[in-house]
Amino acid sequence: MIEFVNVTKSFGNNIAVDNLNLEIEEGEFVCLIGTSGSGKTTSMRMINRMVKPTSGKILINGKDIQSMMNEVNLRRSIGYVIQQVGLMPHMNIYENIIMVPKLLNWDEDRMRKTAEDLIERVDLPLDLLESYPSELSGGMQQRIGVIRALAADQKIILMDEPFGALDPITRDSLQRLVKRLQQDMNKTIVFVTHDMDEALTMADKIVVMDHGKVIQMGTPEDILLRPVNDFVREMVGEERLNQAVFEYETVTKVMRDPVKISANKTIGQAAQLMARTRVDDITRVDDILVVNDENVLVGRIDMRALTKRKSRDEKVSSIMKQVTYIKDDTVVRDAIYYIQELGHRNISVVDQEGRLIGIVTRGDIVSSVYDAFWSDYEPENEEVEEDEAFEDYEKVSAASEQHQNGGDQ
């Protein structure tokens, strides 16, 4: 729907946007994110020709906007929301909402109906229409700012850090509101922000920019799981990157090879296998998973089953029990839930056809949580084990004992 082709914008010697190529699909929510001076706002403002590119072109629906129509008509067809809201202080809320329809000479009935519909959509009372912007709170003003950008049924909405000046609670509710409106009304939104949380929660596609260049472009998942360089890692933040493992990574990342046996092997062979694995200590799993000839998981046998008095020559299928498994596209967070909340010691992982590909144990989960949150944690008195430090420690504890004794007297 919107396409940047080799777009460059320079102010004097200062290159604000450097050869930008970007495609935005209809109905897509795209976040441009970067530090200040990254060219994100300039890029956005070129879409409604508030900024003229130095070279390259921008296409909307395949047409070059520079030659398409005059800039005023272009701007009337694109919604525009800025951080400072920019409501007209001398117009009441109704007049503010219908600014663009009025420029387009809609008739009064249609404008009135549009304004009333929109104000109800954002859960504000109708009598607010007669108020003036100065009488509204910041959050309410920006709600009006948002619906003003929708009033003429614009397909594309540009938003320049619209919630940057709001308190966190108001920001949160407006984020949800805008996301809902975007999905309900199928708008294409280009959203500039420097807040990664905002981008991650709202965007379909995130464009990370720095010094006028696109550093990485992708879904929130791409950005979280595969940041291309340290800059992106830093923008996202270590904590989010680590948490992302649980939210987006599948269990295949943390699973290990299962101990398995074919269903038509004998109990004797199973016992042997179990004994061997216990000795080798490959895994602390007490279970052996049973698969059929196609490697499809069919059941499990455990120690207790083996101790039942059965002939060593009987097939393992005669003593196997039901097995819990998850598909290989299950995310780690859900696996944690099954293991922690449902009390399984371990869960087998199968692919979409039911073939056994791995097993996730409680221990694996613990170590992945440890890696994510505690990997750089070191106990304070780590040196205690070294000899010298140990002596010091003893002295200190002896001293403190004496002190305590002294205190008792």
Next chain:
Amino acid sequence: MSGFIEKHGSELITKIFEHLYISLTALIIGTMIAVPIGIIISRNKKVSQIVIGVTSILQTIPSLALLAIVVPYLGVGRTPAIFALVIYSLLPILRNTVLGMEGVDHNTLDAAKGMGMNPMQLVFKVQLPLAMPILISGIRLSGTYVLAWATLAAYIGAGGMGDFIFAGLNNYNITLILVGTISITTMTLLIDYLFGKLENYLTPKTSNMIGDDV
């Protein structure tokens, strides 16, 4: 006092109207020149600085000297007096127009432009209404100046209350001087009051709360 009214009453009224006529004509012409120029030059910071600089220089010419200078070109009478007063009225109006136009919050302008207002709509629907209070107070200020300076217009035969004051000075007639001065002061206060009303009337409403606009 009653003797004075008998002797000068009709003349007083004539002179008051003359004075008002000269002053208000100058003010109206001055406004008609300064406001459009102010609007146009406010779009360019450099130009506006130059124009305001030039007007400030004009302002520093002593009023009596200016009146004397225009006589050779425009002769004596009302026309040169009005011309000189127009020049004097320009600066406060021009400066306040520019200040008012430039003082409009640039986010408001950015939003209006971004939503598709053309340059004329930006000026007349957003900038000018919001600049109105400052603009009017510039005219108000000019009005009080012009009414006071119009006194000197009597020197070049334009008439007005100056005639009373100069006659009083020449004949050492304190009454004439006092009557002239008090009349001018009263007119000035009245005009100032009326402009105050006009300012309130033309200031766009930005709130429904009573008392917020005034």
